[in-house]
Every structure is written in structure tokens, then in C-alpha cells.
Amino acid sequence: MNVNYTAEELAFRDEVRAFLKSELPADIAAKVKLGKHMSKEDHQRWQQILVKRGWYAPGWPVELGGTTWGPVEKHIFDEECSAFGAPRTVPFGVNMVAPVIIKFGTQQQIDHYLPRILSGEDWWCQGYSEPGAGSDLASLKTRAVRDGDHYVVNGQKTWTTLGQHANMIFCLVRTDPEAQQQRGISFLLIDMKSPGISVRPIITLDGDHEVNEVFFDNVRVPVGNLVGEENQGWTCAKYLLTHERTGLAGIGSSKAVLAHLKRIAMKEVCDGKPMLEDPLFRAQVAEVEMQLMAIEMSTLRILAAAKEGGVPGAESSILKVKGTEIRQAITHLLRKVIGPYALPFLEEEMQLDYDGELLHADYSASLAGDYFNMRKLSIFGGSNEIQKNIVSKMILEL
């Protein structure tokens, strides 16, 4: 038993740190640390730096532009990126559709789509949830009917994150309405510029535009855009969901946000002393730090067990539930630490280029909104209730 990183792993960490120190643009890191929204251009600028270094798609096979990293290296990389304030990779292309194409797609699809993901030419979004199919994803109704060399798609997707930036969407569609729910579903790649697609923004309670509804009205999709076999889309979906959950614990990001909390709690005062010296508040910060310590070790244990091959199984559901609870607890404390200054809703101060006078501090404007925004963590990517169902069924066999 040795819970420390090996010499090779430490050397790798140094390499990552050196890279981030020299290559991460300061303006992007500043935005990340202050919780400002990233523009599409910010994401793409950072993506190109990573691509150049060969680190944008760590999970891909080397010959396609990936790395040989194991789970521990990936964890180290994520953690360091978060600590330095690198933007979180928008996962839909590189970490979601790409693994599915690699696993189930044709050589032609691999050759076509993967380079375009690396180059940034394609920005992907995800078409899974529907108004009537949330936790019960398999009840989805968006229909794809074969018509010669095309599928004709009709229906609606929702909660499509950053769909407003996307030119491609991967969708689960129903190709056989007669088959039992999971069996009649196919995995389809659709060009967002196809006639008949419309995107409507959903504004969330924090005033943000992050998610969208996507409507399909007789959209013609070439049959070559089917991934895997017709009616076998659920296999792709399950494979992808497991991939998605692994990253959802967000340890690196939570550690960075906890450090941010401590910095702020040293600046904000109560009774003439820093908030972090208030015993009651300090105890709450300590509590979440201990939880984070435990989940990090749990993550490493699960990753180590998975090192031999493949992605972790149902254990990743445990990480998702606990990891998102921890992140939500930190955002709760961040909102609390600024006291009455959680109330002002300063949209202008949340803008990237705001250079006017600050109402309170450069960190304060986004904190209440962030807290509300982060309620999504326990809802998306398979709600925490669904994750618990998975644990209870797959691990506990209840």
C-alpha cells in the first residue's frame, strides 16, 4: 500500500505544471478564477494550445492525437489544469462523441470527425434529453424515419448545453417505435445547419444562457451519419454515460474553488476579523475540505482499480453523487461568505470586459449566481437519484 504518487507520476506533474505556467494565457486564467463566463473564442484559443502540445484529447489513442496516459495521469492533469485556472474542456466533442465514434464508428467517420474536433472546426453539442424524457431517457420520442439514403428526423431535444455555439449535434433518436424502449434507439450525428433545425435559448434562474431547446422539423440526415448499427444506439449511450460520469466528480475543480473560498474568506470580515478566523465558519470550510480529501482518495482508489483496463463501472456513480454534493457545499459557503453582497445582481460586473468601479470586490458579483447555477450538478449527467439507483442495482444488487 502506497498512497503517494510514484516518481514517474511526480515527474509528469512537474511537466504539466511547467507547461501550464508557460502556456496558459493569463487573461483566460483570470476569468476562470473569478467565475466569469468563457467566450467560444476563449475556449478555442486554449484548445489550440493543448492540441499543439498533444494534450487536448488524452483519452484518444495516440495515433489519432491522444496520449498514453493512464487514469492517474489524467487525474493529475485535470487537477493541475484546475489549480492553474485553465478552462474546463467542453466535453461534448472530445470526451463524449469522440469515444463513441472511436468505439462504434466506421473508419470513414473516424477519419472525418476526429481531426475536425481537434482543429475546432466542429463544436459538438448533445441531443439526449427531451421534455418528456429526462431521468427516463429511454422513453425519448424524437423520431428518425428512413427515406432512401436519409433519415427524416422530427422531434425536440432540451437542456442542450452550449448548443448556441455548436455546428454539430449527436442525438439519440427512435428508429423503431415498435421495439421495446431501449432497443429502438439509434445514435445519429446531425449538422446543426440542416434545414428544419431551430434552437431556442433557455434562460436559467441565474440569468445565464447556457442551455437550449433544439427542434427538428423534417430534418434530412444522411444515413452515413448513423454511428453503430440501427437500433443499437442505446449501447453507445450507455458507453458514453459511463465516460461522462467519470469526469463529473470534478475533484480538481472543487479543490481550486475551495482555495478561492479560503482566499475570499481571508478578505471578508466579520466583527473586525477575517471570516476564516470565525470558528463557526472555519469549521464549515474544514468540514468540506475533509470531505474533499476523502473523495479524492476514493477517486484515486477507483481509478487505480480501473488502471488495468477500461473505465470505472458503477463506482463512478458514487463519485458523481459525492463530488457534486461537495462542489455544491463549497458554492454555498462562497455565497455565504459575502453576506449581504450576495444580493446585488450585477450583470455588468459579470461581463468579461467590465472595467468600471466594482460594487464590492472582483470576486463577489458571480457568487450567488454560481450557487444557483451549480444546482444543475445534481440534476445533469444522470441525476443523483439515478446514480443512486445504479449503485443500488449494480453494486449492491438490491
Place this chain on the structure above:
Amino acid sequence: MDFKLTEEQQMLQDTAARLVRDAYPFEQREKFSESELGFSAEFWSQLGELGLTAVPFSEDVGGFGGGGVETMLVMTELGRGLTLEPYLQSVIFAGGLLNQLGSDAQKDDLLPQVAAGSLQLAVAFDEPQSHYNLHDVQTKAEAVDGGYRLSGRKAVVIGGHSAGKIIVSARTSGDSRDETGISLFLVDPNAPGVSRRVYPTIDGRKGCELFLDNVQVGADSLLGDVGNALSAMRYQQGRAIAAQCADALGSMDEACKLTLDYLKTRKQFGVPIGKFQVLQHRMVDMQTELEQATSMAILAATFADGEDNDERSRIIAAAKYICARAARKVAEEAIQLHGGIGMTWEYNLAHHAKRLVMIAHQFGDDDHHLKAYAKLMQVA
């Protein structure tokens, strides 16, 4: 023990409930919130016409002579409709300060106007460093010929953008966290040297930062004795907290109803999601929080206008602690049980959630009141 309302109280509740129901559909609220005033001038004058702004004032100034229970009934309905008008700030908090501390001349002049709703007041006690501590006052009031000169900054003054007068706490003597040396002043927001930065709040209301730069006020602007305002500030904030708990109650009750309705209608896996035991129990937990909060809001209401002593202070602190915790729990659970739809701007539940979480950010959060209670707790 008798928890029943009198006939008069029942009528008051019905009046408030009907008014809110008719005048405050959610779509209207959005428009009020986005307007420059940030609330409905018409609804505010209706509150005056129906006598609701007069509820806590004595009959000799045109009031209704109501106490904490009457205030609670009105506030609960205002909270249910997520109303935006500064009823709590003007009528209960500022009105209470004026009533307790005002000279006869001040009361004769101002109280009838506040009770009628024709004058709106705001209270500016918080400062950037005060973190809910009313005695942490750095704003200075220097005695000068004929009055005082005020300088400093007051933080997050809800309703301060539209108030005709603002009650400001300032230090006439002592150091920044001394309990003595704090005085209250009635400040005209249009006086030279006063500036405001107005902003919306995340729960849909409006407030401002109040900047005082050598503001001259007359001696008649002083409210109460020089240097002795703290106990009245705390007492009246206690009344405001009792009202705030009732406000939260109305909102929590709505959030619970919306969630229960959703559990019964939203189908997944072929059944209404309310058929799943795990969700049933969570709905029960929400309802339990609501019950606990209701009890504490009632307790606080019955003590709100009572004698100023440790027992009252303990009850107010406990009520705020329980209600703030319940409000956050209900808000978070309501969103979670709804899923994504609970996070959308278009759906009123999300606005209840924001209001409920923000309850903690005014007049002290749960930590603040936990510490206050612990200090006053009887050990034997």
C-alpha cells in the same frame, strides 16, 4: 393555548390573499421587477387603500393597531406572491424605528404618511464590513452648527432606490465596533452629498449602495437620543425578522405546493414520479421543514412586539435560524425534485427558490443567529 385566528384576523388574511392573487400573477411580477421602480406603484397604493400599510400602526396615526400576528398574516401572503414592494422595509422596519424613537413632531409629520403608504422609507444599517453586525458602524456623524455632517457608505439598502427618506445608522462617538455612540438619522436621498448606486437583486427586487459625502442634516433629522440607538435598532430588526420569517413561509408554502403538484403530474418510467418512495420521503422532509418554520414564525410573531428581553431575543434568533435553514432546504429540494425545469427563469418556482435562499442574506444568516442564540442560551 389557542392557535385560531380571530374573525378580524381571518378577514385581514383573506384581504391580503385576494389582493395578491388578483394583482400579482407571475408574468406581471416579471414586468414589475424589470420596471425602473422595480415594483408596482399601483399595488403599493392598493396596499395603502386597503389599509394594509396601516396594519402595525396605532389608531391615532391612522393605523389599524395590529400586532405581530396581523403583520405575519399580511407578510405570508406577500411572500406567497413573491411581491416586490418594500412593505417590510418601510412599514415594519422603518415605521417601527420611527414609532419607537421619533419625537412627537417627527411622528406627527411622518407616521401618518408611512401608514397610508404615501411615504416610503428604507433602512440603511449594513456596511461593507459589518456582516450583519448592527454595531459595526464606521459611517461618521459629526456634530456641526445646526445639525450633523454624515460621511460613509451603507451597503445593500433594499428599497433605498425609491425611498423618500432613508434611516441611516452613523457613529457620533466611539470606535467602529463600540455598542454605544451609534445614532440614527433621517436622510433625504436627494440632499447634496448623497449618491446612490442602484441595482437589481438576484431575487428580483431593487436596492442600492448609499454613499454619504459630507451630507448636512438638520438637528431635527436625528432619530432618538444621540449615541444610544443600538438597542432600538436590534429590537426593530427583531420585528423585521419576524416579518421576514412570515414572508419566507408564504414562499415556502408555494414552493412545496408547486413541487407536490409536479410529483403528481410528471411521469417518468410510466408512472407519476411521486410514486417513487425516495421522492415521497423527500417531499415529506420539505413539508416537515415547512411545519417547523411555520411554528417558529408564529412564535416570533407573538413575541415581536413584546418586551425587549433575552427571551424575546432568543426566540427571534431561533426563528430566523430555523426559517433560513428551512428556506434553503425547501429551495434546493424543490429544484432537485423538479429537475432542469426547476432551474428555468420562465418558471416561478426558480424565483421562489432565489427568494428563499436570499432570506439568509438580510438581517443575519443562520450562522449569525446560531451564534446569537448560543450566547443567550440558558445553561440550566
